[in-house]
Amino acid sequence: MTDGLQIQGLVYKKNWHTILQDINLTVAPGKIVGLLGENGAGKTTLMRLIAGVAKANQGQISINGATTAATKKQAVSFSTALDGFPKSTVLKKIVTFYQTVYPDFALDKYQELAAFLKINNQQKLSELSKGMREKLVIALTLARQTQLYLLDEPFSGIDSMSRKGIIQSIIQWKAPTATMLISDHYVAEIASILDDVIIIKDKTVYTHQAADTIRAEYGQSIEAYYESAYQEQEAIDHDSN
Ligand SMILES: Nc1ncnc2c1ncn2[C@@H]1O[C@H](COP(=O)(O)OP(=O)(O)OP(=O)(O)O)[C@@H](O)[C@H]1O
Numbered sequence: 001m002t003d004g005l006q007i008q009g010l011v012y013k014k015n016w017h018t019i020l021q022d023i024n025l026t027v028a029p030g031k032i033v034g035l036l037g038e039n040g041a042g043k044t045t046l047m048r049l050i051a052g053v054a055k056a057n058q059g060q061i062s063i064n065g066a067t068t069a070a071t072k073k074q075a076v077s078f079s080t081a082l083d084g085f086p087k088s089t090v091l092k093k094i095v096t097f098y099q100t101v102y103p104d105f106a107l108d109k110y111q112e113l114a115a116f117l118k119i120n121n122q123q124k125l126s127e128l129s130k131g132m133r134e135k136l137v138i139a140l141t142l143a144r145q146t147q148l149y150l151l152d153e154p155f156s157g158i159d160s161m162s163r164k165g166i167i168q169s170i171i172q173w174k175a176p177t178a179t180m181l182i183s184d185h186y187v188a189e190i191a192s193i194l195d196d197v198i199i200i201k202d203k204t205v206y207t208h209q210a211a212d213t214i215r216a217e218y219g220q221s222i223e224a225y226y227e228s229a230y231q232e233q234e235a236i237d238h239d240s241n
Pocket residue numbers: 014015019037038039040041042043044045046
């Protein structure tokens with residue numbers, strides 16, 4: 001069995017347009033990985049492909065050796081928009097649904113997360129602010145006991161104080177061997193917890209580096225490294241005009 005996340009030769013097209021091409025990645029077990037890229041780069045699409053929600057036109061994805069849709073579903077916990085639930089659904093009903101659908105859902109872990117995030121399970125979905133809804137998504141996603149967590153822009157509506165607290169606590173909410181991919185535009189804020197950084201640009205993996213390598217070898221913060229990856233292209237475009 002191959003451990004961690006392995007992606008080989010992944011191609012995804014939508015309506016004849018290539019969204020992602022030639023994606024090759026190997027992420028070792030236990031890593032917290034920042035998936036970075038500008039709007040429309042393809043971060044959500046890549047997560048949907050890894051989770052098996054979207055189907056690739058070409059290529060292979062393996063999560064701890066799981067390659068079929070059914071086995072991958074058990075191996076990955078993907079943050080959800082909760083759009084399938086009626087607005088009037090009380091949160092405790094959603095928790096019950098998760099317990100039923102996912103045998104790996106740990107109620108005690110959910111309750112611990114819900115207490116930390118100040119989630120009131122008696123409330124209805126419609127009563128939640130954007131930030132509270134995101135907190136609920138984080139709690140539901142991390143309460144599953146899986147080998148891979150995919151968090152797609154989990155903090156965009158969460159106030160900065162809560163965000164800092166969640167980011168610093170996230171490491172304790174996953175098993176040491178579990179891998180976590182986080183897409184986020186608050187690069188500076190998540191930088192301190194990242195082991196690896198993946199930048200998606202020009203429809204593919206522009207770079208995959210260890211965070212320590214970026215700091216030591218390139219002498220840059222993660223944020224500066226990320227920005228320079230995009231500014232490089234702007235400089236080339238500017239010169240060729
Ligand atoms: N259903 C769809 N039909 C056609 N094109 C789509 C569809 N969904 C996404 N795309 C395109 O795929 C590309 C990647 O989108 P994606 O949502 O994965 O980007 P992203 O990096 O997550 O962006 P953001 O940071 O804005 O969330 C974009 O060009 C987008 O327009």
